[in-house]
Amino acid sequence: MPKLLTKSNYLLGLQCPKLLWVAKNDKQRIPEPDEITLKKFSEGHIIGELATRVFPKGQNIPDENFKENLENTKKLISKRIPLFEPAFMVDNLYSRADILVPVGEDEWDIVEVKSATKVKDVNIHDVSFQKYTYEKAGLKIRKCFLMHINNQYCLDGQVEPSELFVQTEITEDVEKFSEGIESRIEQMIKIINSNQEPQCKINISCNNPYECPIKSECWEGVPKDSVFDFYRMLKKKCFELYDSGIICLNEVPESVKLNDKQAIQRRLAFDGGKHIDKVQIKNFLNNLKYPIYYLDFETINPVIPKFDGMKPYQRIPFQFSLHIQEEEGGEIKHISFLAEGTSDPRPKFMQALKDNLGEKGSILVYNQSFEKGVMNESATAFPEFREWYDENILPRIKDLWDVFRNFYYYDSEQGGSASIKAVLPVLSDLKYSDLEISKGDLASLEYERVTYGDVGEEERLRVREALERYCELDTLAEVEIVKGLREIEKGEKLNIDHPAQL
Numbered sequence: 001m002p003k004l005l006t007k008s009n010y011l012l013g014l015q016c017p018k019l020l021w022v023a024k025n026d027k028q029r030i031p032e033p034d035e036i037t038l039k040k041f042s043e044g045h046i047i048g049e050l051a052t053r054v055f056p057k058g059q060n061i062p063d064e065n066f067k068e069n070l071e072n073t074k075k076l077i078s079k080r081i082p083l084f085e086p087a088f089m090v091d092n093l094y095s096r097a098d099i100l101v102p103v104g105e106d107e108w109d110i111v112e113v114k115s116a117t118k119v120k121d122v123n124i125h126d127v128s129f130q131k132y133t134y135e136k137a138g139l140k141i142r143k144c145f146l147m148h149i150n151n152q153y154c155l156d157g158q159v160e161p162s163e164l165f166v167q168t169e170i171t172e173d174v175e176k177f178s179e180g181i182e183s184r185i186e187q188m189i190k191i192i193n194s195n196q197e198p199q200c201k202i203n204i205s206c207n208n209p210y211e212c213p214i215k216s217e218c219w220e221g222v223p224k225d226s227v228f229d230f231y232r233m234l235k236k237k238c239f240e241l242y243d244s245g246i247i248c249l250n251e252v253p254e255s256v257k258l259n260d261k262q263a264i265q266r267r268l269a270f271d272g273g274k275h276i277d278k279v280q281i282k283n284f285l286n287n288l289k290y291p292i293y294y295l296d297f298e299t300i301n302p303v304i305p306k307f308d309g310m311k312p313y314q315r316i317p318f319q320f321s322l323h324i325q326e327e328e329g330g331e332i333k334h335i336s337f338l339a340e341g342t343s344d345p346r347p348k349f350m351q352a353l354k355d356n357l358g359e360k361g362s363i364l365v366y367n368q369s370f371e372k373g374v375m376n377e378s379a380t381a382f383p384e385f386r387e388w389y390d391e392n393i394l395p396r397i398k399d400l401w402d403v404f405r406n407f408y409y410y411d412s413e414q415g416g417s418a419s420i421k422a423v424l425p426v427l428s429d430l431k432y433s434d435l436e437i438s439k440g441d442l443a444s445l446e447y448e449r450v451t452y453g454d455v456g457e458e459e460r461l462r463v464r465e466a467l468e469r470y471c472e473l474d475t476l477a478e479v480e481i482v483k484g485l486r487e488i489e490k491g492e493k494l495n496i497d498h499p500a501q502l
C-alpha cells in the first residue's frame with residue numbers, strides 16, 4: 001500500500017523534512033501527547049461539533065472506518081448538502097474537510113474550524129492542501145473560510161454557535177500560499193517513501209509553528225549555556241550565531257552586538273558567578289512596605305464561556321495563595337482560597353481577597369500584569385469590588401519580577417530565564433519539581449477536571465490537595481526570594497561572586 005500524504009503530514013513536512021519522515025516511518029520516536037495537548041485535542045473536538053450547528057441541514061460522515069468514510073463521502077456528495085468530515089483520496093493524497101458547503105449548482109466552499117481567535121499562516125497552509133486535494137479529486141472549490149472563535153462574543157444564556165464563531169474568508173491567501181504546492185507535495189511524497197531519513201540541522205522551524213515533538217532528540221547536542229540562553233534574543237539571531245560556529249555564551253566575541261542583559265550573560269559565562277546590582281535591589285526592597293502580602297492566583301480560561309457576561313478565553317480565577325508577613329523577619333501567616341462547587345467563583349474569590357488583603361502594606365506578585373488583569377476584569381464583572389480594587393489594591397501592587405527581568409540580579413544558573421521557577425532554586429532550597437502539580441497550565445487543567453468533570457470524591461480531594469500545595473509554593477517562593485534579596489543587600493549571603501555594584 002503506498003504511503004498517503006495527509007494534511008497534517010503536509011504541515012509537518014513544511015516544518016521539517018526529517019519530522020515528516022519520522023512521522024511516517026519511525027513513529028514510535030514521537031512521544032505520546034501530554035495531558036495539556038490531549039486537553040487541546042478534546043477541546044478541538046467540542047469546538048468542531050459546535051461549529052456544525054451553524055449548518056443545521058448538514059450531515060456528519062463518521063470516521064471510524066477509513067474506507068467507509070471515503071465511500072460515504074462519494075455517495076453524499078451528490079446530495080448537495082453541507083458535509084462534516086468528508087474524506088477524499090487521490091494520487092496518494094488524503095484529506096478530510098471540517099465542513100464542505102455546497103454553493104450554486106456544482107461548487108463548494110471549504111470551511112476549516114479552529115478554536116483560535118484569529119487566522120494563522122499554518123491554517124492557510126492547511127486549507128491550501130485541502131483545496132489542492134479536493135480539486136484533484138474533481139471538486140470545484142469556490143471560496144475558502146476559516147471559522148474561528150469570535151473574541152467579542154458574550155455569553156447570555158445558552159451558547160449560540162452562530163455568534164460564537166466568525167467566518168473569515170481566506171480564499172486569496174490560500175491562492176498565494178498554494179504557489180509551488182505541487183512540487184512541494186511531490187517532494188514530500190519522495191521523502192515519505194524514502195528508506196533514508198533526511199538529515200536536518202536544528203533551525204528556526206524547530207519551534208515554529210509548533211514546538212517539534214522530537215526536539216529533545218535533535219537538540220541533545222546543544223550544550224548548557226549556549227547562545228539559545230540569551231535573554232530575549234530573537235531566535236533568528238541565535239541561529240545566526242550558532243550556524244556561524246559560535247555555540248556557547250563564552251564563545252561570543254566582543255564584536256557581536258548585545259544588549260545590556262545579554263552582555264551580562266556573556267560576561268558571567270567567562271567569569272562565572274552572579275551579577276548583582278545592589279543599588280537597584282536596595283531601592284526595590286525599600287519600596288516594599290510592611291505588612292507584605294505575597295500573592296499568587298491560578299485561573300482557567302475556557303474557550304467556551306462558562307458564565308453569563310463572559311467572553312471566550314476570558315480568565316476565571318479559582319484559587320489564590322497568600323502569605324502575610326507583618327514585619328521584616330517576622331512570622332509568616334498563610335491563607336488560601338480554592339473555589340468549591342461549579343458556580344462562578346469570581347465573587348467569592350474577590351470577597352476572600354478583600355477580607356484578607358488588609359488596608360495597607362505592599363501586595364507582592366510575580367508578573368503584575370496577570371494579577372492586575374484578572375482583578376480588573378473581575379471588578380468590571382462585579383462592580384461592588386471596583387472602588388476597593390482601584391483605590392486600595394492597585395496602588396499597593398509591587399512586582400518582584402522587576403528585579404529579575406531587569407537583571408538587578410542574575411545567576412547564570414537561571415539559564416537566561418527570569419521566571420520564578422528559574423529564580424527560586426538559585427536563591428533558596430525550594431523547588432517545584434517535588435510537587436505532583438508543578439505547572440500553572442496543569443493546575444488549571446486539573447481544577448477543571450475535578451470541578452466540572454465526572455470524578456470520584458477521593459480523586460477530587462487528592463487533586464485539590466495537590467493544587468493547594470502548588471499555589472502555596474508560588475507565594476512561599478516569593479517569600480524566600482525576598483529573604484534572599486535582603487540577605488544579599490545586607491551582604492549576609494556568602495556565596496556572592498562578582499557583584500556588579502557593591
Ligand code: SF4
Pocket residue numbers: 015016017018019200201202203205206207212213214215216218219
Ligand atoms: S527538532 Fe528541528 S531539526 Fe529536528 S526534526 Fe524537529 S524541526 Fe527538524
